[in-house]
């Protein structure tokens with residue numbers, strides 16, 4: 001997901017683990033929608049299949065945000081292809097950019113112990129990835145939760 005606000009863009013996961021140039025394509029697609037700069041990149045959780053490859057966003061000046069535990073894990077992994085978050089939080093952070101408010105909520109362990117639920121309260125949109133649905137059987141992607 002990316003959100004265009006009056007003051008810039010909030011993007012989520014660069015998603016370039018397998019296809020290493022996907023984040024450059026992602027950024028190019030954002031630029032087709034708006035000429036505003038990407039101010040923030042928010043990591044949904046710390047898994048590389050979602051967050052690897054953020055360098056084009058970092059080079060463009062974006063501030064990276066994640067749950068505090070995600071930064072701890074990424075700092076330990078030292079993956080050269082993954083941007084270490086600049087800012088972290090525990091519990092909830094309210095991110096306001098221009099006319100838009102995006103809630104970043106950690107609601108407890110699910111697919112990982114760093115997974116966020118992002119909510120745009122005015123627009124009534126929720127963005128969450130890889131969450132296990134109630135009543136479903138956990139698959140092999142539950143290795144760290």
Ligand SMILES: [Zn+2]
Pocket residue numbers: 045047050111112130141
């Ligand atoms: Zn995951």
